[in-house]
Amino acid sequence: MSDQEQGVAVQARRIPFPSSISPEARASLERLVGEDGVPLNALYTMPLPDDHAGWMAVKAAADGHYAAAVERLAGTLRSSVETIHAGDATIHVATPEAISKPDCAYLDFHGGALVVGGGAACRAQARMQADQHGARCYGVDYRMPPEHPYPAALDDAMAAYRHVLERHAPSRILVGGRSAGGNLAVAMLLRAKDEGLPLPAGLILLSPEVDLTESGDSFQVNQMVDVVLPGSLMRNNQLYAGGADLSHPYLSPLFGDLTGFPPTFLQSGTRDLFLSNAVRMHRALRQARVDAELHVFEAMPHGGFMGNTPEDLDLAQEVSRFARTQWGDV
Template sequence: MHGGALVFGGGAACRHGAGVQADQLGMTVWSIDYRLPPAHPYPAALDDCLAVYRSALAAHAADRIVIGGRSAGGNLAAAMLVRARDEGLPMPAGLALLSPEVDLTESGDSFAVNAGVDAMLPGSLMAPNRLYAGGADLAHPYLSPLFADLAGFPPSLLLTGTRDLFLSNTVRMHRRLLAARVLAELHVFEAMPHGGFGGAPEDREAAAEVTRFVHARLGRQAG
């Protein structure tokens, strides 16, 4: 699921992101061009993601699928699995959350500490959060999966940086997964802002961690 503060990032950008991920992973990638507000507020994007997951399950066994999302896409990836579990669908082989926007209420410490520090997201995204929610409760688990019951989630990888506005989102989600007895690994990169450095060696290292995780969950050899 692509990023974009839940209000942009579709179309050509979505297709480009799928190509980048397919090249990185060496496998087929489905990137969901989910509907966006203001024309299509919640739950349109979540409905679209769940519909695609159902289609993926019709074509592939659940243990041959890994779900992933960056930033806003991390919100939808996690929220979609909460809803999929609630509707009785099987969980995929793994979940990769890259600086996920899993708390639309912005209650974490890093929303204060890293405000003005993160070069990519200098401050609150509350305005697009509310636009996406369309009047729904921002703390609802389908909007802020940080507050969901995460029991039964698949093994997960979470990645963030010390200057990421969403550092608290990622760290707290990791702790919630562990509390739910889910196998989860957390990677925090020094001085990394939201979304990475834009081509530095640390970005390649982070991408390699994601590739390793995905290949391991699907029983493939990396490289």
């Protein structure tokens, strides 16, 4: 038996949604699964890395989905937003209606499997962060493949960070990223450290995609259990890398030198395909003597329960508490 074949044999079975979560969270999970028990998202297959037309179709469909989601947010967001440019980077700067922390900044990187999630969705997310934290949020609308593979997104991240550093003291800056955005947030700090730039006051990583090699345990254990992200994103990762080594720390920052990193908040869920990313990142930070806290939510899939469930609200409160602490506003 080869090493690839060794492991635990699991019998075919249907895994129920637990009673240990809120009714709202359970309903969220149920909406994402068909009657046959297969996650609805498992029906979609990503194109091969060299299928440019296929990827453009994926992006167009995602843009339509995000546009509908943003429209549903209309009237709930209070902050204003303007779009600026720093080099090749596009940045959506959201300012709270009543800004309580005028000297603070939140530099935000959106998710979207390294391929989608920009444009209107990025603008809306910047406004949501500004509303949540009462501080100016800089949402980085980084360039993405297939038109712009690595290192375009990381170059944009660096340009945005330099822009923010020119306007805010490092001790008043927080950097945050969700999923793919977590990859860019950590990779950017690794590169900033390599280039001698000061690091921010804190780092917030929500189910971060910090290992593009997908070597963690949960990529197998939570496959088809995570109803939001039921399977591998390797095709996305290869498209993003554009032939570069996926294990390089600027692509898989889990493998970088994390010494000197700021206090870090990490989140995942027991059903998150990326759970191993958060767990391993937390251990790597602790081994580098970085103050890091890990929050794992019961039965939560990738990205949360997608709504105002008690669990989602609990997570938001924890993030706000961490941000206040790092800004010195306890």
